[in-house]
Amino acid sequence: MGDSTQFIIAGNWKMNGMLDESLAFVDALTENPSPTAVEMAICPPFTLLHPLSKPFADKGVKLGAQSVYFEESGAFTGSISPLMVKDAGCHYVILGHSERRDIMHEDNALLLKKLNAVWKHGLEPMFCIGEHLEEREAGTTNDVLKGQLSVLEGTDTSLPLTVAYEPVWAIGTGKTASPEQVSETHAFVHEELARLGRTCKVLYGGSVNAGNAESLMACAGVDGALVGGASLKADSFMEIVAAASRVAA
Numbered sequence: 001m002g003d004s005t006q007f008i009i010a011g012n013w014k015m016n017g018m019l020d021e022s023l024a025f026v027d028a029l030t031e032n033p034s035p036t037a038v039e040m041a042i043c044p045p046f047t048l049l050h051p052l053s054k055p056f057a058d059k060g061v062k063l064g065a066q067s068v069y070f071e072e073s074g075a076f077t078g079s080i081s082p083l084m085v086k087d088a089g090c091h092y093v094i095l096g097h098s099e100r101r102d103i104m105h106e107d108n109a110l111l112l113k114k115l116n117a118v119w120k121h122g123l124e125p126m127f128c129i130g131e132h133l134e135e136r137e138a139g140t141t142n143d144v145l146k147g148q149l150s151v152l153e154g155t156d157t158s159l160p161l162t163v164a165y166e167p168v169w170a171i172g173t174g175k176t177a178s179p180e181q182v183s184e185t186h187a188f189v190h191e192e193l194a195r196l197g198r199t200c201k202v203l204y205g206g207s208v209n210a211g212n213a214e215s216l217m218a219c220a221g222v223d224g225a226l227v228g229g230a231s232l233k234a235d236s237f238m239e240i241v242a243a244a245s246r247v248a249a
């Protein structure tokens, strides 16, 4: 994609991780075999952002938050602002994850506010999109993805963005999209992004693990992975990084 590394391997720890085990994770990280080809990032829960900021930086791992509220500060009990995650050393903020869309009812209007707030503070959104099984079976995948990407319409295309395509039916299920489905869908997402004036990386997410990462990263249009379960252990995370570096070679 020209701008930086070929692949981004990002871990989304979701609501997992205690301080001790996360420091043990950092200790167990081995060296990135191809730092110029593969970028590593981890998005831990908010409570671990500050303590992991320096240890991750020392190991060449970019830090990301899993969400933010769109206000900077004030009477918003329980919320975390973009300013706070920036202060904690974050580069990325995951937005639009299906778990936030489905469980917390985040919609396009809210996501646009969050995108703008994240951009305002110099952070890079990792914007997630993906269809449910019924939508894939009904043949409406591309319409769903187009609707989710429509939030980007009219936004400043010079602002940084990474997109993650995560079919909801592949998240945490052990099912992954087939190489044909991945290539076809990534081609559509890149095409739609181009129509919106954007060229950016599109990661694949959904049951990525050490065993399937190499074939997924080899699919056309795949620029990395957003990894849930398999990112919780340093060895499986590093095996995915190694798989990406083999594809990059």
Ligand code: 13P
Residues within 6 Å of the ligand: 012, 097, 166, 170, 171, 172, 173, 174, 205, 206, 207, 208, 226, 227, 228, 229, 230
């Ligand atoms: P799993 O890798 O556990 O399927 O999770 C994917 C995901 O939702 C990453 O954001």
